[in-house]
Amino acid sequence: MEYAAPYAVNSTDRTGLIVIVETxxxxxxxxxxLIRLYMRITINGPVQMDDLVIFVGSAVAxxxxxxxxxxxxxxLGQTHDESSSxxxxxxxEDFYAGNLLFLIGHGTAKISVCLLLKRLGRQLDYLLYSKILLGMVIAWTFASVLAVALSCYPQYQLDFIALEEHCRNIDTAWKAITAFDVLTDVLSFGLCIFLVWGVQMRWKEKCTVIFAFGTRLPLIILIxxxxxxxNDALHHPDPAFTLSNVVISTAVLLHSSIMIATVPCLKPFVISFNTGWGQGVNSSNGNSYFTPTGQSTNQSRAYASRTEEDEVDLTNRQSEESHHSQQLIIRQTQEWKLEEEYEMQSVKDQAQI
Incomplete structure (x- = not known):
């Protein structure tokens, strides 16, 4: 006796393709x-707010x-004749809930990137712009969920006649959501450029930072x-089948958005696999490392030092000419780690800063 496959991929059934892409x-x-969680626990913790947000987005996905x-x-994914009403x-109803979860998961990925960008800068103008962008993304996420939730009710989602009669605003809502989705991704990339534009570092390092955050730009094509x-599925007589392309592209966009949000944090994970061939090796106490010259660099020096948990480590060092101003610089070690260092200063100078 032959048994039909539970999911198939043919001209009238795309359920198999949906299942493959989703899983x-x-x-x-x-x-x-899990790699990001491992990094925060063992390499460069503790867990920050942007990490918590992306973990929530992962659970939602x-x-x-x-x-x-x-x-x-x-x-869903089959022709209308193969399924009862x-x-x-x-x-x-499930498709309706899936769309809401998609917006929440995609929105949390964008919020996580904004929180990460906000933590990397120290300039007042940059902090202001990052807060504005963060507010825009949060507002976009809540507004998108409300717009989709109220534009078309669950029982009308896969009924062509009901879509035409009761869900006329759903098309406009999704177009507005898409437009602002693209806009916020472009603005986040522009904020990344603004972050490194005035920093004293070589163009190679600047391009590395820009590339790390610029990996979100290809998502615009998916959006x-x-x-x-x-647009095509909402005006097709058989939306249950034609929406399969929407479901597949939504799955790719949602999971890719969450994964790409972790790209700017992957450098410490890659460095942890360094064998030390000409790049220096970690010492046993975990507080210092040895450079190729054989000198040990210890963290307990005459200045307070801490390592940023991000692969873009911006340094605020007090200028040698003046004790009342700080200059944003980049330090590169043999392990390609940049540390944030503050020189010791008097209590009076600290109060002035």
């Missing part, structure tokens, strides 16, 4: 999130996959592609 990208996302899997079992109604699929 594959979720597995990668979980792996990257896992729940999103479970909701979409349930929608697939109820007929009752199961399509359940699939529509626009998803919106294109959504």
């Amino acid at each position: 594959l990208f979720m597995s990668w996302m979980i792996l990257v999130s 896992v729940v999103h996959v479970g909701i979409i899997m349930n929608a697939v079992d109820n007929g 009752s199961t399509l109604k359940k699939a529509g 626009i592609l998803r919106q294109t699929y959504l």
Whole structure:
């Protein structure tokens, strides 16, 4: 006796493709999130607010996959004739919940990046711009969830006639959400450029920082592609089948957004695998390292030092000419770690700063 596969990929059924993409990208996302957690616990902790936010987004993304899997079992991704109206109604409810979870997970990834950028700078203008961008992203996340939740109710999601009658505003809502989604990603990239523009460092290091945060730019292509699929699906007589492209692009966008939010934090993880061939090796006490010249550099010196947990480590050092001003500089060691160092100063000078 032959048994039909539970999921298939053909001209009338794309459930198999949805399941493959959802589970594959979720597995990668979980792996990257675990790497970030490992870094914060063992390499360059403690866990910061941007880490907590991205971990929440990862949990939301896992729940999103479970909701979409349930929608697939109820007929999402198949032609309308293969599913009864009752199961399509359940699939529509799951699709509705999946969209809300997508916006929450995607929004938390963007918020995490903004929090990370905010922690890297010290200039007053930069801090102001980073706070404004953070506020914009948070407002976009809440507004997007409310817009999608109120524009079309769950029972109308996969019914073409109901979509035309009761969900006329859903198309406009998604277009506005997409526009501001692209705008915030562009602004975050511009803020990254502003971060390193006035820093005294070589262009090679500047390009490395820009590239780390610029990895979010390709997501703009996914955002626009998803919106294109959504425009076609909302006006198709069989939305349960045509929305499969939207579901697939949504899964790729959600999990990629969370993974890419961790890219700027991966340098310490890569450095931890350094064998020390010509780059210096860690000492046994964990508080110093040996350079290729054989000299030991200890953390307990005449100045207070701490290592930033981000791969972009910006240094505020007090100028030698004046005790009342600080200059943002970059220090590069043999392990490609930059440390934030503050020279000892009197209590009076500290009060003035």
